[in-house]
Amino acid sequence: MTMYGPSGVDVGDPSEGSVDPAETPARPPGRTELVPRLLGPIALVVVMAALGFLLSDNVLLTLQEVLALAVFATATNLLLGQAGLVSFGQAVFYGLGAYTVALGWLHWQLPFWATFVMAPLLGALVAVPIGLVALRARRLYFALSTLAFSELAYQLAESRYDFTKGANGVFGAFVPTALTYPRTGYLFVLAVTVASLLLLWKVNHSPFGLVLRAIRENRGRMQALGVNVYLHQLLAFVISGAFCALAGAMFVVYSQSSYPELLDWTTSGGPVFMAVIGGMGTFLGPAVGAFIYQFGHDELVRYVSDWQLVLGVVLLVIVMFWPDGLLGGLGRLARLLRKRRGDR
């Protein structure tokens, strides 16, 4: 018989960004347990692949963008939800990935396959100095620092006309013809998305992932346990940077262009927004948020010119009343129901 203290009652703040036990396995899945758990995700992937043959070209193009954003948001959530690091600067890597593909073609005629692979590598590389500096600041100041980096990157892209073509952006045939067809482009982007999400999922569920969450919960305690917090946060920053850059390269398949706005702080705000809508404390939350955000945007833009207004109101409502986001809230509901059933 155990007693639950007053903190057992949710009062908004403690539940924010809570790690959903339904997402983190209680015990590592044994061989026999793994199969039923994989069924769901595999089915989802199969369905999404099949959709590539069923949906219209327009929708497939939109989905390309959505998938890139899903990876962008999930990679950002490694910092936001897992490590507890609020970054308003992940667009630096996103834009870097896009520009790698575009400028690699423009200046050195590099093939897409080469630049596509280079993008995450460059993202990781650039993340090191940025992380080394930004992570010296705590919490709020870290957020402001990343925001400054984002604006700095935007500035540089806009002003170095000779290299980046400035505000005009870079347009060209850097995406191989095969990928310019909506269906093949979609399937390619889907494949990369699945691979990326699998890797990011692995990071979350590794000892490193748990250490990140523990650092988020109690930095001092982990230091007392001998963990170099700075180093681990830097590692998370580098991994996130790599995948954000990959997302940027994926975006180019859709946009076939690259431009400075991809680097600025409002673009950085996007994945944060998506993670909050979908649920920072869950793995697929950010991806769901990306779907909602982008489809919402694209659909709204068609019928209603006030998409910013609607998105803003949605974000505000979620932030105020539903801090766990969509998946987080559903997860909590499910656990609540499970508990009630268990008590009976």
Place this chain on the structure above:
Amino acid sequence: MSDDVLLSARGLRRTFGTFRAVDGVDLDVRRGSIHSVIGPNGAGKTTLFRLLTGILRPSAGTLHFGGESIGGQPVHVIARRGLVQAFQATNIFPRLSVRDSLRAALISRHGRTRDLLSWSQRSLDTEASTLLETVGLTPLAEEEAQRLSHGDQRALEVALALAMRPRLLLLDEPTAGMSPFESRKMVQLVQRLAQEEQLTVILSEHDMETVFGISDRVSVMHQGQVIADGPAPEVRANSDVMAIYLGSDA
């Protein structure tokens, strides 16, 4: 130092300006025993504990742990040697489950914090389950740490300390703020640790029933000095000690 003495202090002193918080303390703690340190508030118990764990450096005196001198060593070195204190309950990982909290501590101890590739961590999970059993938190393994009752959070704290594989565990007022039921659970846990795990335990306490119920030896502190030290029944019978206590305790 005889074979069965794990921790030994001689002439331990700590001053803050002119104030002598700990003033020439001698202490011998035997392996596998439960050794209580008691005394009124301000007697120097907390300072003594901080000297033992390395949070404070001694102003004078010697400190030996397992035959080696630890006076002046940093906290994490002393902790790795096996002298660990269980923290106050507010120092937990609020939103991690009980099991994940232990796993985090174990991962840190095993130095596997940068491990991105491991799929299953069988040995770690077995160790975590064992720790849960030891402190009696198995039914609460998947609960969020912040939702636990105060008593269960203290048990979690003990488990986190145990994850460091200590040879000596320091408990600073382990039953503070607990209901009689929770206190009894904590006391039973401490006894189990000493008997079954052969862990040496030093605890500071105000609850006399606890102290004389489970301690092998008791040291009484007053104004920075140890005024009585010996097997529990002897100290209990010592009338000077009782006078000091009855004089200043409720």
Place this chain on the structure above:
Amino acid sequence: MDLASLVTPLVGALSAASSLFIVAAGLTLVFGALRLINLAHGSFYMYGAFLATTLAAWSAHTGLWIALVASPLLAAGMGVVVEVGVLRRLYAREHLTQLLATFALLLIFADLALRFWGKGVRGVSPPRVVRGNLELAGAPVPLYDLVIIGAAVVVGGGLWLLLSRTTLGWKIRAVVDDPEVLAASGVNVRLLYTGVFALGALLAGLSGVIIAPQQAVEPGMDAQIIVAAFIVAVIGGLGSITGAAVGALIIGIVETMGASWAPSWASTFIYLLMILVLAVRPWGLLGTPER
């Protein structure tokens, strides 16, 4: 080099610094008292500027003067609505929540502005009486630059007086340290919070109307100005008005000098400066480290 050739760039730098100061003052004031980063601060600024253009279009002679009063009031009103309706519920929550809420408000206000004022760029000329140049030490100096400098002095002086010489100012400074103790001594802390936030918004609206004659009034100016305000506030020290003044001076000088020597590098340098400050001394030049 004679005095005359120094005067124009100097006044230009001071004018730039003054604009930055007036915008940043409200942002840093709100952070100092409420520990809140308001991304929608730029929205209040933008609305102030847009309202000025509307009023100026409506009445060429008196429009701008009316706006001098109307814009701050509009912004203050918006501030009250925002604080009472949204922010008040979020004080107990994490900083990220508050930040996101103000980000959402930024989006909402931006959209509404598009509805009210459309996508186009607007402009407004300074009132007739302060148009043109003045001769100062043999060099031509835009009169309006001096107006802006004067406005910054008034705002700075007013804030200094408020914070250091009045009871209200004392309460504002005290509330960040221990709101409960203050409330226990009879101060209506809720009202105080609303008031400070409204004051910050008012300052933003004021800066909007004052700066409007010197720049393009267009959608996107809200996001633009907020970054500049941040840089100034961070370098000077979030929460410190004096810091904002110092920060504004530094940035104003760098910007103006950079504009003539190496325009693109000037902005880069400014961002690097902000990053450096955040890495080495995050509470800024004149701020106080958070306990």
